[in-house]
Amino acid sequence: MGERMCLILFSHENHPVYRLVLAANRDEFFERPTGEMAFWESSPDVLAGRDLKCGGTWMGITRQGRLAALTNYRDPASAINGAPTRGGLVSDFLVGTDSPRSYLERIDANAWQYNGFNLIVGDRTRLYHYSNRKGDIEPLGSGVFGLSNHLLNTPWPKVEKGRRRLSRVLEGGKAPDPDSIFRLLADSSRPGDRSLPDTGVGLEWERALSPLFISTEAYGTRSSTVVLWRRNGRIDVWERSFKPVKAQPPLATTLHFRFSV
Numbered sequence: 013m014g015e016r017m018c019l020i021l022f023s024h025e026n027h028p029v030y031r032l033v034l035a036a037n038r039d040e041f042f043e044r045p046t047g048e049m050a051f052w053e054s055s056p057d058v059l060a061g062r063d064l065k066c067g068g069t070w071m072g073i074t075r076q077g078r079l080a081a082l083t084n085y086r087d088p089a090s091a092i093n094g095a096p097t098r099g100g101l102v103s104d105f106l107v108g109t110d111s112p113r114s115y116l117e118r119i120d121a122n123a124w125q126y127n128g129f130n131l132i133v134g135d136r137t138r139l140y141h142y143s144n145r146k147g148d149i150e151p152l153g154s155g156v157f158g159l160s161n162h163l164l165n166t167p168w169p170k171v172e173k174g175r176r177r178l179s180r181v182l183e184g185g186k187a188p189d190p191d192s193i194f195r196l197l198a199d200s201s202r203p204g205d206r207s208l209p210d211t212g213v214g215l216e217w218e219r220a221l222s223p224l225f226i227s228t229e230a231y232g233t234r235s236s237t238v239v240l241w242r243r244n245g246r247i248d249v250w251e252r253s254f255k256p257v258k259a260q261p262p263l264a265t266t267l268h269f270r271f272s273v
Contacts, residue, residue, distance in 0.1 A: 018161060018233075019197075019224055020071075020081055020132065021174040024139055025154040028185045032139070032241040035178060035193045036081060038070050039226050040234045049237070049251040049267055055107045059249060059269055061235070068099015071237060072106045073249060077136035077273035079239075080105045085128025085145045086161035086211040086221075098129045105133050116142045116149045123147070130159055136245075136273055156182075161211070161221075169203035170224050190238050190250055197236040199224040245272045 018039035024032055038061075040046070047062030060072025071081040080102040105115050112133045119131070123144035130143045134152075141150045141157075141164045150164070156179050157164060158171035165171065177196045181188055200223045208218045226232045235253045248270050255263040 018083060018221075018226070019170060019174060020083060020159040021157070021171075021178045021196075022132075023156045023178060023182055024152055026156060027182055027188075029242055030182075030188065030240055031243050032079075032134075032239065033178070033182060033188050033193075034081075034237070034239040034241075035174075035197055036071060036237045037197050037225060037233045038235045038237070039221075039232060041231050042234070043230070046234060048253055049235075049249070049269070051269075058103075058106045059271075060103070060106060061251070063097075063099045066097040066099055067103075068097050069102050069106075070099060072102060073239065073247065074106055075271055075273060077245075077247075078106055079132070079134050079139075081132045083130045083159055084161055085130060085143060085163075086213065087128050087145070088212050090128065092125075092127050095127045096125055098126055101126075101129065101131055111135070112138050112140050113149060113151075116140055120144075120147065120149065130164065132159070162209070166209075168209055169207050169222060173199070174224055188240055190240070190248075193238045194236055194250075194252060197224055197233075197238075200227060247271055247273060 018037055020036040022034040045064035047064055049061045052058045057075040058072055060069040062069055073079045082098055082102050101119060112135055115133060126144055128145045133140055139152045141152055143163055146163055156175050158175040160168055160171050181192050202219060202222050208222055220228050233254060235251055238250045240248045250266060250268050252264050252266045
């Protein structure tokens with residue numbers, strides 16, 4: 013499964029003060045080595061975590077306002093053995109200089125080589141979604157969006173619930189409260205079986221993967237990220253990492269970064 017977010021909720025151009033409000037959970041096997049969010053020594057303008065197994069990342073943002081985030085498209089029946097790491101799609105955009113559309117056009121030419129993915133990329137003026145399971149470069153306008161392990165705004169229960177709750181956090185132009193967003197991302201309640209998708213992993217795994225916040229013995233939500241990007245250029249980023257131990261609530265540490273583009 014590796015190197016990706018499993019839930020990304022975001023409000024884009026939909027608030028009087030914030031051009032982007034983003035909330036995301038990264039789900040992963042606990043044994044997979046991970047570097048916490050930091051400005052990279054090799055690329056000091058890039059703020060992102062690190063997948064220490066394959067070297068990519070699942071989400072990041074730069075001091076110039078380049079942003080990228082990835083989710084896997086869950087379809088085990090079509091898995092490609094030996095496919096390139098999808099985390100490189102995020103890091104290559106962050107350290108590069110291509111415009112978001114130009115980058116996605118370049119990715120599209122070789123996207124068949126990868127296992128299924130969704131990619132969100134943008135800069136100070138534009139934001140796009142691309143999936144190699146759909147093939148369209150989709151410019152994103154104003155709205156509240158949700159992305160899990162299918163296509164953008166697929167009405168899975170966690171996506172629908174997350175979009176509703178993020179909309180409530182922001183309704184009436186309210187200033188978003190990071191703690192409220194983290195509470196949203198910490199929701200571990202499961203929907204009923206009738207509303208679960210069938211992605212080929214079996215009912216028990218569909219149940220386990222259905223909450224916004226996932227917790228199993230070997231696999232679960234490793235970190236939650238909140239990005240608040242004001243129209244005046246100030247960006248606040250929080251990453252809350254969870255230790256893979258059985259604790260309620262899970263033991264967590266939180267990092268906060270602030271800079272302007």
